[in-house]
Amino acid sequence: MHNISLALDGAWKVLLVSLALGAGLPALFAIGIKxxxxxxxxxxxxxxxxxxxxxxVVAMVCFAVVVAVALLGILFIVASGMGKALSFEHIYPTIVDKGH
Amino acid sequence: MILALVVVTALGFDFTNGFHDTGNAMATSIATGALKPKVAVGLSAVLNLVGAFLSVEVALTVTNAVIKVQGADGAPKPEFLADQGVPLLLIVLAGLVGGIVWNMATWLLGLPSSSSHALFGGLIGAAIAALGFGGVNWVGDGSKLDGVVGKVILPALFSPVVAGVVAGIGTWLIFRITAGVAQRFRETGFRWGQIGSASLVSLAHGTNDAQKTMGVITLALIASGHWQSTTGIPFWVKLACALAIAAGTYIGGWRVIRTLGKGLVEISSPQGMAAESASAATILASSHLGFALSTTHVATGAILGSGVGRRGATVRWGVAGRMVIAWLITLPSAAAVGAVMWWIGHLLGGLAGSLVVFGILVVSAAGMYLRSRKTAVHAGNVNNEWDGKVGIPATGETSKELTRA
Structure with missing residues (x-):
């Protein structure tokens, strides 16, 4: 039954990341609209x-952050498709080899 | 010759994958009028095409997760290579036919079921028929999420819940934050967010799903001795798969789009953005952590969540219930078709068997297509008011959303 504990373990991580991005970004967008x-x-x-x-001004800042994170998301898809990964070790994102 | 049938059938599956899943990304944008129906499917098709090219990771191990026909490196096991790989080709062909037939049937009913489950189900059924229950990788070796339980069943249980919770919280936050903003202003603003988030889902879909067909075709090529590398995919395979999934997306499974966009929840732009953002985030986070999941399950869970998160929103639990039933029976049903197809193909043997299997596919697909024409759902009536019937469009006036857009 390793599968179940592994799945639960993973589901938590997915939930946390998805909450930050999938609910956080729309909320930030909503602040922008407001x-x-x-x-x-x-x-x-x-x-x-x-x-x-x-x-x-506040709205523009909010929208800019949302767009920037969305672009990072696309970069992330592209990078993982190319067998690379995104690294934040230099704070700004850089594309590195996987498993780096 | 059998190889050619497998390739054509695989591309056919890829096509149904595209058109079955258009709604996952675009149903909400179409329903709220953020995008005109034709524009939405066009945008989604282009992004699927781009996405398919972006996925160059070796997808050979896709089939490895559920059936035992390959070694650890993805190369077919030697016992399947006799007679130019015909034993393996027949399993793959029967599995693909199972997947396509089930995809077409659920589309006819307007039910968004998982294309990945249909494919895996077909392959599992064909493998059971050919090799017995030992031919299926049920639970893996326990070191990581693997096998039918780890890669198919468990993700199907948790992914819609995760996406639904995220979309629900997102929707709730949005309506809290934008209280006091005029409804018109809010709707217009959120349409942009909706288009952006739906585009992300389309792109992610292209990278995830086209890969599966590429893996299946490459496996067939290796089995028949037309390709050697287990670390690369022929360019024409990539091109053909990308085009097939994009064409399917562009044709648009309007019946499924209608159910997702109008049937589940009466959706507004903010809910649409919350749902698509939750889908995109869940798909990306899971694929990064190495979980296989179905875009369909995620999207449906997210749309439901966006209905639950808005106070007073209409959520049609009856429709949701029918979908859940469709999800539950997708894998066994596709498996049954796959198994029967394998038996027919095996009984007749060789090329004749494969041709008959392919013929059955063509006839049943054509039959379901003709049946669908009787109550066609298309870009013109996809947004009509929901009249309680899944898969059947309401007659009469085009809804207000559509004309306003």
Whole structure:
């Protein structure tokens, strides 16, 4: 019954990583939308408040982070397809050989 | 000649894989009107094509996980190589036919079942018929997740739950955070997020699923002595598989798309983004950790989760229940077809046997296609209001979402 314990062990890891990326990123995107609505004001919000320019800046930062992480995701697919792996040892991502 | 039949059948499977699974990535974007139906399947097809080329990792061991016809390096065992590999080719052919027939049948019913399970089921059935129960790698050797239990059954149990939980939490967070944002503004904004996350799922699907067919074809080539390397895949195989899965995706399994997009949950753009992000994250995280899983199970779990996560959302548990039943019977049903096909092929023997098996495939596929025309689901009616019937489009007005987009 090694399979079951191995699967449970793996399922936890998958759940944690997926929660961070799969729920975290949409939440960040949602913060971006909220900030954008705050920045746009008027009909974008249910209370029709005046626009707050700072909201747009916050929104752009949020969207930029989401896009950057999504691009990293694509890079990750490409790298693992090519038999490489992504490494964060230099903080910024670099492509290295697998098992490095 | 038998080899040619295997290659054609494998590409046929790859094609059904593509069109059966279009909905996993694109159903939610089509349902919310983020993308027009034709644009959605086109985008998904291109990304599947690109994804298929990105997967150059040796996929020979795909079949190794469930049936015992290969050594550890992926090369076929010598006892299957007699007579230009015909014993192995027949197992593979029968298995593929089992996979295709089951894929077509579930598509006809509009049920999103797993293409990987259909393929593995077909191969398992053919292997049992040919070699007995010992021909199947049930649990592996215990050192890692392997065998039918470790690579097929357990991931099928946990992956929809994980994806569903993630999508549910994501949906809940999104609606909490965007409280106070006008609905129109929110819908428009999240369409972009939806398109991006659905594209990621398409790309991941291309890399994961086209690989399986490439492995099967290369295995057949090695068995018949047309290819030697166990570490490389002929370029034409890669090209053919990439084109087959992309073509299948572009044709679009509209019946399945409809069930996933309209049948399970009345979905909005934020839910769509949460569902696709959860799918993409779960698929990528699992494949990184070496888990085989079905895109279909993940996507369905995620869409359900996005319905549960939004207060007051409509979730049709009856439809979900039918899907779960389809999942449960996919493996045994495809196995039964695979086994029967092997017996027929073996009884008649040699080329005649393979030709008859191939003929049965063509006739049953054509029959199911013709049956599907009676109640065709296509880009024009895929978004019609749900009328409670899986696989059958509602007649009448095109839904508002579609015209608004």
């Amino acid at each position: 900030a954008m609505a705050f920045g746009t004001g008027g009909d974008a919000e249910t209370d029709h408040a005046a626009p707050h320019p700072v909201g747009r």
